[in-house]
Amino acid sequence: MQSKIVMDAINKVGDTQDKLLEVLIEVQAQAPGNYISETSLRDIAQGLNIPLSKAYSVAGFYSMLSTKERGKYLIQICNSGPCYINRGKAIAHAFEQVLGIKMGETTTDKLFTLEYTSCFGACDVAPAIKLNDKVYGNLTVNRAIQIINDLKEGEK
Numbered sequence: 001m002q003s004k005i006v007m008d009a010i011n012k013v014g015d016t017q018d019k020l021l022e023v024l025i026e027v028q029a030q031a032p033g034n035y036i037s038e039t040s041l042r043d044i045a046q047g048l049n050i051p052l053s054k055a056y057s058v059a060g061f062y063s064m065l066s067t068k069e070r071g072k073y074l075i076q077i078c079n080s081g082p083c084y085i086n087r088g089k090a091i092a093h094a095f096e097q098v099l100g101i102k103m104g105e106t107t108t109d110k111l112f113t114l115e116y117t118s119c120f121g122a123c124d125v126a127p128a129i130k131l132n133d134k135v136y137g138n139l140t141v142n143r144a145i146q147i148i149n150d151l152k153e154g155e156k
């Protein structure tokens with residue numbers, strides 16, 4: 001029996017094998033924790049009639065997908081060339097400092113996850129990050145700290 005999230009995703013996107021990536025994206029978007037659980041991967045493999053190993057390998061291949069639970073706020077810091085040379089490293093460090101975690105980690109309150117990502121097309125406003133689906137560009141260290149403080153304030 002598949003979970004409702006997986007069933008809804010397959011009903012929305014389609015149940016053929018070529019829909020695997022779209023189903024994975026949809027399941028992740030709807031799942032609490034912003035990730036694709038092992039149970040969901042099994043359900044997807046069953047629903048699309050594909051080997052579980054294929055579902056795992058596709059979920060593991062794309063950096064936009066995660067099989068690890070992530071925070072409510074997913075902060076993805078671009079580390080491709082234009083962002084990297086425009087203070088991207090300093091921005092990443094500022095986020096690590098203000099959140100008290102390293103890249104790839106989630107805060108213990110499950111609110112914030114920090115990840116590096118490759119270019120997502122906002123090079124003209126480098127350095128850029130994605131916070132869930134919203135892009136922030138021309139970031140400074142002070143602005144990065146302010147973003148986190150505003151989100152923390154909103155959670156009170």
Ligand code: FES
Nearest residue numbers: 078083119122123
């Ligand atoms: S290089 Fe960072 S968004 Fe393109």
